[in-house]
Amino acid sequence: MKIKTPSDLEKLRDQGQCMLSPQKPRVSVGMATCGLAAGAGAVFDALRQAADNLRLDLTLVSAGCIGCCQEEPLVDVRMPGFGRVLYARMTPEGADRLIRSLASGELPHENALAYIPEEGSDTPKSAEVLSGLVPINALPFYAKQHKVILRNSGLIDPQSIEEYAARGGYKSLLLALLQLSPHEIIDEITRSGLRGRGGGGFPTGKKWEVCSRAAGTARFIICNADEGDPGAYMDRTVLESDPYAVIEGMTIGGYAIGASQGYVYVRNEYPLAIDRINHAIERSTECGLLGEDILGTDFTFSIQVIRGAGAFVCGEETALIASLEGGLGEPRPRPPYPAVSGLWGKPTLINNVKTWASVAAIIRKGPEWYAGIGTKGNAGTAVFSLVGKVANTGLVEIPLGLTLEEMIQGIGGGGLAGKRVKAVQTGGPSGGCIPADLFHLPIDYASLTQAGSIMGSGGMVVMDEDTCMVDVARYFLRFTMEESCGKCTPCREGARYMYAILTRIIEGEATPEDLVLLEEIAMWVKEASLCGLGQTAPNPVLSTLRYFRDEYDAHVREKRCPAGVCRALIKLTINAERCTGCGLCLRECPVGAIRGKKKAPHIIDPDLCTHCRTCYDICPEKAVEIVR
Amino acid sequence: MPLIAQPDHPPAGAVLARLHQIHSAKGYLPEADIRAAADDLAIPLSRLYSAAAFYSAFSFQPKGRYTIQVCLGTACYIRGGDRLLEKIETLLGVKAGETTPDGMFTVETVHCLGSCSMSPVIRVGEETYGRLKVNLVGRLFKKYRPGEPGQKGVEEQGT
Numbered sequence A: 001m002k003i004k005t006p007s008d009l010e011k012l013r014d015q016g017q018c019m020l021s022p023q024k025p026r027v028s029v030g031m032a033t034c035g036l037a038a039g040a041g042a043v044f045d046a047l048r049q050a051a052d053n054l055r056l057d058l059t060l061v062s063a064g065c066i067g068c069c070q071e072e073p074l075v076d077v078r079m080p081g082f083g084r085v086l087y088a089r090m091t092p093e094g095a096d097r098l099i100r101s102l103a104s105g106e107l108p109h110e111n112a113l114a115y116i117p118e119e120g121s122d123t124p125k126s127a128e129v130l131s132g133l134v135p136i137n138a139l140p141f142y143a144k145q146h147k148v149i150l151r152n153s154g155l156i157d158p159q160s161i162e163e164y165a166a167r168g169g170y171k172s173l174l175l176a177l178l179q180l181s182p183h184e185i186i187d188e189i190t191r192s193g194l195r196g197r198g199g200g201g202f203p204t205g206k207k208w209e210v211c212s213r214a215a216g217t218a219r220f221i222i223c224n225a226d227e228g229d230p231g232a233y234m235d236r237t238v239l240e241s242d243p244y245a246v247i248e249g250m251t252i253g254g255y256a257i258g259a260s261q262g263y264v265y266v267r268n269e270y271p272l273a274i275d276r277i278n279h280a281i282e283r284s285t286e287c288g289l290l291g292e293d294i295l296g297t298d299f300t301f302s303i304q305v306i307r308g309a310g311a312f313v314c315g316e317e318t319a320l321i322a323s324l325e326g327g328l329g330e331p332r333p334r335p336p337y338p339a340v341s342g343l344w345g346k347p348t349l350i351n352n353v354k355t356w357a358s359v360a361a362i363i364r365k366g367p368e369w370y371a372g373i374g375t376k377g378n379a380g381t382a383v384f385s386l387v388g389k390v391a392n393t394g395l396v397e398i399p400l401g402l403t404l405e406e407m408i409q410g411i412g413g414g415g416l417a418g419k420r421v422k423a424v425q426t427g428g429p430s431g432g433c434i435p436a437d438l439f440h441l442p443i444d445y446a447s448l449t450q451a452g453s454i455m456g457s458g459g460m461v462v463m464d465e466d467t468c469m470v471d472v473a474r475y476f477l478r479f480t481m482e483e484s485c486g487k488c489t490p491c492r493e494g495a496r497y498m499y500a501i502l503t504r505i506i507e508g509e510a511t512p513e514d515l516v517l518l519e520e521i522a523m524w525v526k527e528a529s530l531c532g533l534g535q536t537a538p539n540p541v542l543s544t545l546r547y548f549r550d551e552y553d554a555h556v557r558e559k560r561c562p563a564g565v566c567r568a569l570i571k572l573t574i575n576a577e578r579c580t581g582c583g584l585c586l587r588e589c590p591v592g593a594i595r596g597k598k599k600a601p602h603i604i605d606p607d608l609c610t611h612c613r614t615c616y617d618i619c620p621e622k623a624v625e626i627v628r
Numbered sequence B: 001m002p003l004i005a006q007p008d009h010p011p012a013g014a015v016l017a018r019l020h021q022i023h024s025a026k027g028y029l030p031e032a033d034i035r036a037a038a039d040d041l042a043i044p045l046s047r048l049y050s051a052a053a054f055y056s057a058f059s060f061q062p063k064g065r066y067t068i069q070v071c072l073g074t075a076c077y078i079r080g081g082d083r084l085l086e087k088i089e090t091l092l093g094v095k096a097g098e099t100t101p102d103g104m105f106t107v108e109t110v111h112c113l114g115s116c117s118m119s120p121v122i123r124v125g126e127e128t129y130g131r132l133k134v135n136l137v138g139r140l141f142k143k144y145r146p147g148e149p150g151q152k153g154v155e156e157q158g159t
Helices: A006-020 A033-037 A040-053 A092-104 A124-130 A161-168 A171-179 A182-192 A204-213 A232-241 A245-258 A271-286 A317-324 A353-365 A367-371 A404-411 A445-450 A469-483 A489-506 A512-528 A534-537 A537-548 A551-559 A586-587 A614-618 B015-024 B033-042 B043-052 B072-078 B081-092 B132-140
Strands: A026-030 A059-062 A074-078 A083-087 A113-114 A221-226 A262-266 A302-307 A348-352 A382-388 A394-399 A421-425 A434-435 A459-464 A570-574 A624-627 B067-070 B105-110 B122-123 B125-130
Touching: A006 A161, A006 A171, A026 A040, A026 A348, A026 B081, A033 A040, A033 A232, A033 A271, A033 B125, A040 A092, A083 A124, A092 A124, A092 B033, A092 B125, A113 A489, A113 B067, A113 B081, A161 A245, A161 A434, A171 A182, A171 A353, A182 A204, A182 A353, A182 A586, A204 A245, A221 A317, A221 A353, A232 A271, A232 A353, A232 A382, A232 B067, A245 A262, A245 A271, A245 A302, A245 A353, A245 A570, A262 A317, A262 B081, A271 A348, A271 A489, A271 A586, A302 B015, A317 A348, A317 A421, A348 A353, A353 A382, A382 B072, A394 A404, A394 A624, A404 B033, A421 A469, A434 A537, A445 B132, A459 A624, A459 B072, A469 A489, A469 A534, A469 A537, A469 A551, A469 B072, A489 A551, A489 A570, A512 A534, A512 A537, A512 A551, A537 A551, A570 B072, A586 A614, A614 A624, A614 B081, B015 B033, B067 B081, B072 B081, B081 B105, B081 B132, B122 B132
Parallel strands: A026 A059, A221 A262, A221 A348, A262 A302, A382 A459, B067 B105
Antiparallel strands: A026 A074, A074 A083, A083 A113, A382 A394, A421 A434, A421 A459, A570 A624, B067 B122, B122 B125
């Protein structure tokens, strides 16, 4: 069916509404990549199998990311008249029991994490069924979240355009095309205060304005989905969970600047995201929401997906464009900015996935609504992947201005197994490590930059007392060294030299002069590199030197690694009183350095031990000790 | 070169798409296919070759039946991804970048698979495995070796 009029869209929406609230159980499984990594595929199969066996009529949906990845695999069950419950850490066996309960007219509490309040479902029956469960927004993980970009994530079938429409999708495009002029759209984006969510934080409306005024007729739209920061998966999740939101945003952008062709450049490592966005483009085209004469107007817009090929630097906009053009993905100096001279030298509007996903929400609810979220100069929400050594890992969307403390201790629930959180790393290889005594800082562009890090695209990796900050700095330098495209010397050579010095420090062979040299090279690389990759590459080194100087000093002067990580500076022993002689470490030691009789304390041969800490990690009795 | 006039450049993304197409069909980029692709795209061979060599996703050597990608993203690294890699290298007797002599596995490291909440993570072929520990890896690989009794091949599993 081609959607040509508002009433056509209304019909699509009604169809979607029926799919979202059917008169039978609707069971949806979080099946974005992280869910799949936790075993959601097997849970989905078990649900299907059990329902088939019992001939239970239900709607089984493969949904996107529900957010609290820590609790994956997650299953969301809506039973008409009963209510809606989110189940956590599901197993195939648990799935089988769940279906049996549903078939006998029960909404069980086994594995239930919370219930999901729905409008009009507060019946006496549902009060009885749900009693004893907490509403999802009362969980500390969800309490302070505000979902704009992730508004549909996990709630709809990401393949279904009907369900997207039922959640208000395509209303904004309709409004934009039928009631707003391109100029008015740009004005609304400007007034919303939206800033680039890829991490740069450039005012989005201003970028659109510049691009729309640039000379020339042909223009292009690009969605930057080359999410390369390690420890970050927001863009992947948005594409996997709500691809139509990105398409609608890009289409509105195309209309606003007068482009008829858009590209989504997706990172090679994200096959599922590529499948889902491709499918959504196909469906949108079938429905007349992409292609020629969109919504019965004379506006034409198409989108093509381009698969990257494993080069981090292509996340930089000029390198991405060079890659699209078929050359090496190398950056070039700016200006001219792509908004003026981008793909094939034409004005090109390039924004991050999350920026595009915010657009439709802003047009529908109005710029004042968006500007009212967050703080002054930092309007709206941002998505973070809260990962590393934190109790609750997952994808979190917050209004800007929340403090790091609220994020890490509140939403994240603090450290792992009672360990002390030491720092948080934001912004990937371009960012820095912020120490725990600065966790009172609000999460916004200026505060994080002032603290020596950056907001970045949303990676937030928590580190605890067992993380060595020198090792972390070297980890990032290795990353930069491997990903530097090699075009400019400061980045190519500087990263190599910094890496070599950090290696000497970690191996206990550095002198105090090395620290001075390290800092000096870092400053040069920052000042003299061509693109953002090189200019920000020293940040992990500079921020750890600034806040964790004592750890550097311990490595350099005392030849000691306080966190017990750096192999050359530690030794491992087994505490004979704790060791039960279970033999696990003996079997798993990669170099055969552990000896001992069954059920008797084991010992580590110091001549063979490489200090890899495998035994330390796996010992069920915590009998392996690190001598620092 | 084709006789019909070509635009002065191939369409956006065409070079990458063609390289991906060859790579997924053949498992690597054979010389003959690169030459043919350069002709079709009407670009100099040197330009196509340099693009292919720039990206880490493309290999000029045949790969194993399954590529094992060990994630060394930040979250995986601080939760022991490097030790998983060592274990895998020991188990299979090859280093990262190499292929087992029986042609079954190629071991690679990647900078992030975007499944950070499940760290540490590895991907074998199309399947992603999270929350791994060194002592679980051995068992995991058994199901990919054909002919092992009681173990399913990956083809039967689907995703």
